[in-house]
Structure formats: structure tokens, C-alpha cells
Amino acid sequence: MKMVTITEHKEIESSYVFKVNKTEEDWNKELNADQFYILRKKGTERPFTSEFETQWDGGLYQCAGCGEELFSSDGKFDSGCGWPSFYEAIDKTKIVTKTDETHGMVRTEIMCASCGGHLGHVFDDGPKNKTGLRYCVNGLALKFKKA
Numbered sequence: 481m482k483m484v485t486i487t488e489h490k491e492i493e494s495s496y497v498f499k500v501n502k503t504e505e506d507w508n509k510e511l512n513a514d515q516f517y518i519l520r521k522k523g524t525e526r527p528f529t530s531e532f533e534t535q536w537d538g539g540l541y542q543c544a545g546c547g548e549e550l551f552s553s554d555g556k557f558d559s560g561c562g563w564p565s566f567y568e569a570i571d572k573t574k575i576v577t578k579t580d581e582t583h584g585m586v587r588t589e590i591m592c593a594s595c596g597g598h599l600g601h602v603f604d605d606g607p608k609n610k611t612g613l614r615y616c617v618n619g620l621a622l623k624f625k626k627a
């Protein structure tokens with residue numbers, strides 16, 4: 481069985497209350513259908529469909545739900561896995577984690593620490609000369625702000 485990836489981020493319980501706390505109805509109105517499915521229903525976009533996967537412009541990646549800045553282009557790398565990948569977040573407080581045992585796997589889910597939006601998962605097969613982590617993020621969960 482795969483071990484949970486250890487990170488410096490706060491591991492939360494299901495009862496955790498996020499700073500940005502909106503009803504499902506509100507999110508449904510604010511987000512488009514794809515974003516709602518990813519961020520609020522913990523969906524996964526199809527691999528190799530995000531424009532961000534192969535984008536290398538300098539800038540910041542924000543949460544598509546609440547606008548919080550989560551990742552920088554400085555921490556992005558080409559993992560080839562089909563989703564935008566980062567080896568670190570802007571700050572450890574920007575992300576929270578939760579153990580995800582769905583689909584017969586044990587994975588570490590990553591969420592926006594501000595609104596609880598589902599981003600993707602973090603794995604321990606990232607660049608060894610950096611953090612060793614791979615934040616595998618749905619492009620639909622992100623907005624890009626060019627530097």
C-alpha cells in the first residue's frame with residue numbers, strides 16, 4: 481500500500497471550517513460547471529487538457545475559487561504526468577492536506593487553505609534536488625496571473 485505523502489502543510493479533519501465558507505449553492509453560481517466539479521466535488525480533469533500543463537510564463541497561480549495565491553511559476557516543473565505540477569507551494573500555510581482513501585488508494589489530497597477548494601494531490605516522486613514533492617494540480621482549479 482502506498483504511504484501518505486508527508487508535507488509541512490496542516491492536515492485537517494472533515495469538520496475543519498475554512499475562512500471562505502460559502503454554501504454549495506453560492507459556489508455553483510460563482511464557478512463554471514467544470515470548476516465546480518473539480519473544486520467543490522473533488523473531481524479530476526482529464527490529463528493533458530490544461531493549458532497550464534505546458535505553460536512556462538513567469539507569474540502566480542491563484543485558487544480559481546477564492547483568488548488566493550497558491551503557487552509560483554518558480555516552483556513549477558515538467559513532470560510529464562498530464563497535470564500542472566509544482567514542487568512547492570508559495571507558502572506552507574496556503575495549502576492544507578487530507579488523507580484520501582478513495583479509489584482503492586491512499587493519497588494525500590491538497591486543498592486551498594482559504595476556501596477548501598480541491599486542488600489535486602501531492603506525491604513524493606517530485607524532483608529530488610528540490611523538495612522531492614510533486615503537487616499534481618488540476619488546471620481548472622487555478623487562475624494564472626502573469627508577472
Ligand SMILES: [Zn+2]
Pocket residue numbers: 543544545546547548592593594595596597
Ligand atoms: Zn481557494
